[in-house]
Amino acid sequence: MNESVFNPASLLSEQVARHIFEILPESGMVLIILDKEGNCWPSNSEEFSKLHIDQVGLKQLCQRIDDAQEPVISQFDNCSIVSAQLATSKINCGYIIIALPHYSPESTLTNLELIEVLLNQVSLIARLIEKNNMLYELLLRHHVSTVDSAAAAGSLN
Numbered sequence: 001m002n003e004s005v006f007n008p009a010s011l012l013s014e015q016v017a018r019h020i021f022e023i024l025p026e027s028g029m030v031l032i033i034l035d036k037e038g039n040c041w042p043s044n045s046e047e048f049s050k051l052h053i054d055q056v057g058l059k060q061l062c063q064r065i066d067d068a069q070e071p072v073i074s075q076f077d078n079c080s081i082v083s084a085q086l087a088t089s090k091i092n093c094g095y096i097i098i099a100l101p102h103y104s105p106e107s108t109l110t111n112l113e114l115i116e117v118l119l120n121q122v123s124l125i126a127r128l129i130e131k132n133n134m135l136y137e138l139l140l141r142h143h144v145s146t147v148d149s150a151a152a153a154g155s156l157n
Contacts, residue, residue, distance in 0.1 A: 010035045012133070013086065013093045016126045017041035030101070031122075033086065034058060035094035051079055051099055062095050071119060073108060080108035084119045088130045096122050 017033040021043045024031060030051065031043040038055070042048035053076060061083045064072045071084040080103035086093040096119060100108060108115070 007035075007037065009091050009093045010037060010039055012088070012091055012126060012130060013039065014041060015129050015133075016086070016093065016122065017043075019125060019129065020122055028101075030099040032058075032097040032099065033094065034062065034097060036092065047101070048099070051076065051101070053081075053099070058097070061097060065095055071112075071116060073105075073112070075105050078102055080105060082108065082112075082115050082119070086123060086126055088123075088127045091130065093126060 013033050013035040020031060020033075021041075024043050026044065029043075030047045032048065033041040038058075040058070057076065061072055061074065061081065065083060065085050071082050074081045074083075076099075078101065080100040081097060082100070083095055083097040086096045098115060098118065100115075103111075
């Protein structure tokens, strides 16, 4: 029932964005979380708008990722873009895009191992949030069944 009301991938993407964006520095890279429905969460909206990456450009990046070309490395004007799939063991959340203003293709390739570590950390955080959500749901279900059992026992008395 919850899945018909809430999209778990979008919800998880938004949660990941909130947690990650709290710890990112205000200047420098722009991290973008994009779900499968096209919802977009940039770490810095003002800097993201300066990049002039439109929906078509984002869609093309996503198509390349879906074609198993990960991480996708591209150049857009004076900005390097590194993107990959954002998924957990149960949910394909969408995509993570790292925009590196003023990075050349060479500097991006030089730092690619560090960038991939960042991509992996974001995926790890998504998996931990997913597990936390599952535990919370399990606790709620247990609480509801306990309350229901107590209410049923009370009505028998």
